[in-house]
Amino acid sequence: MTQKNNRIQNHPILPVERGNPLKFSFNDEIFTGYENETIAAALIANGIQIFQFHHKDHSPQGIYCANGQCSQCMVMVDGFPRKACTEILQKGMHIQALDGLYSLPQKVGTNQLHPIIHKKAKVMIVGAGPAGLSAAIELGSHGIETLLVDDKNQAGGKLVLQTHRFFGSKELVYAGTRGIDIAKILSEQVHDHENIELWLNSPVVGVFSDHKVGVLKDNQQYALIDPEILIIATGAREKSLPFPGNTLPGIIGAGAFQTLLNRDLVLPGKNFFVVGGGNVGLIAAYHALQAGIHITGLAEILPQCGGYRVHLDKIKRLGVPIHTSHTILRADGSDHVQSVTIARVDDLFNPILDSAKTIPCDGVLIAAGLTPVDEFFQQAQQFGFNTYAAGDAQEIAEASAAIVSGQITAKRVLSQIDNSENDTQNIQNLENIRKVLSSRPGNIQVTERNKKREGVLPIFHCVQEIPCNPCSGLCVHHLISIPSDDIMAIPDFIDPEGKCIGCAQCVIGCPGLAVTLVDYRTDALFPFVTIPYELPIDKNDVLGHSYPVTDRDGRFIGMAEVVNLTQTTKMNHTSLIKLIASAEIAEQIAGIQVKSETPPSIQDFPELPIENETIICRCERVSAKDIRALICDGIHDLNLIKAISRAGMGACGGKTCEPLILQIMKEEGIPPQEVVPFSKRPLTIEIPVHTFLEPEQNDDETHE
Ligand code: SF4
Ligand code: SF4
CATH class of the missing domain: 1.10.10 (Arc Repressor Mutant, subunit A)
Structure with missing residues (x-):
């Protein structure tokens, strides 16, 4: 096969660092991978999409969850079945696509046995995402011995995949800071508390009726934890979307997509179609654009995208076609996805088949919503644990709301430990904040255009009520206001004395890239327009050239010449593009299309879907x-x-x-x-049987 290089070489936000190169073989062909990357990342980087063929119908299987939760990425490694998304690539590995069911080798060698750990914990937290980390920090700061466990090799949960700046309240939940940086801040705070013990690479495999929690510590040693109080902060998982062709290689969930892109720095495709216009789909589409993937379109079944308008506007301005009131009918391709067919829906969400159109793509990103990972919580409740749920395991919301949810849960636990109700008011206040941060986007309010065309002024393309306020704290002259008790309000710019100095701090610091600056001081007919930009861009390539500019909704409104590009470390990866534009369009300019790509053609699809x-x-x-x-x-x-x-x-x-x-x-x-649901039984993930064997039964158990 022709070898490909699907690695991200240059990213506007993330450092592109790799370990030493190493050789491995796949289906007897030699490829190059890198130290510390997963087998899945190495295969996808080399253009390999098919990891196995299903034993039932020989259908090709590609990566699906990238999280160790399913087994679609199972491959044979030196004769043993291994999940490619969790197994780290080693030099000289012989990897084969799995063809049907595997058989184990006769001799499996000897496995090192570890004694089972028996450990008591005052508080045990399952999940070191935003809720688990903030709960641990709150408990740690009150001197409570806390055991925090997570199955990943770093704390932060999905925050570690989020390259965008967060919304919310600057004072309370790090609004304006990138998710990857929030993860670092919270992790460092956890490390500052000696009474928090953090076990990474340690999945929980079950909660049991004797009030013990089974953990595979360091992915190798079985531990039975006996917690007095158990907090479940296991986050959320993506909903699957049923449609014909939904298991073709190349069709992946937003979480897997972001893992490959933002953790592994590999491209699972070049032309993706996105299904789902909530925040997850909009953000993942933006991450794709940052990584250099062309988005062929986004379909949302509702008449409007449900995510924040500022997220939607960002991708519209970069030319992504948005198909609202559309659903996916099917995906087609021989060994991987090659097209999707979408159709408009009527008022009852039934597809109007006459409107079907087929869009070529080599990947489909599914962002059909999230569902709480709350099985452990439900079981723990059933078994009579002293237990709490926090974050998405309790209620699906933004990560900022999960941080507050973790704090609230910890305060409830502290009240229980102290047997006091002293913190009731504090908890109520935090609950109110959590509700605001969980709010769905509100009304749209478009302010009247400035008629004066003089001086310098910021233009707010942020027109929807969302829980966000960083801009209000950025202006040295306090010209931008959002009431502290109503962070859903749309920002107000009040500058009767013309104090704005055009420093652009409000442009750089807005997480929605929704503020631009128009400067009429040099030339009122052709003012300077400064816009934020977060895609790869090189000053030498763009200076002196004119590009199409768009309004807030991504509509082409004219051409404008780039006269400067500012990129400094202080700006934390947000570039400022300075343009000269006609005064007629200057205040409408919200985006620029530096890259122009011809979208693939759209054809009618003749067949009807067969559900x-x-x-x-x-x-x-x-x-x-x-x-x-x-x-x-x-x-x-x-x-x-x-x-x-x-x-x-x-x-x-x-x-x-x-x-x-x-x-x-x-x-x-x-x-x-x-309807009787599935009975939930441990183990929640596959673990090697030898994990439960002890060197000498009972004698070598470790008690802590
Ligand atoms: S450009 Fe500077 S001075 Fe003007 S409103 Fe923005 S932050 Fe304030
Ligand atoms: S303009 Fe202000 S409120 Fe709107 S997204 Fe930007 S920082 Fe948030």
């Missing part, structure tokens, strides 16, 4: 048709459906297909009270 083709259980490849038939036969117990069809029996433990089976139940008119 029953859709694969519901991707691990065992069980179709909607098979599951629907069982439901119509009167089987409303998911455990029975599993026993008959194998749906839910795969490596992901039904995490992906359960919501989809419930959706089919609903479509078939089965009342929810008649």
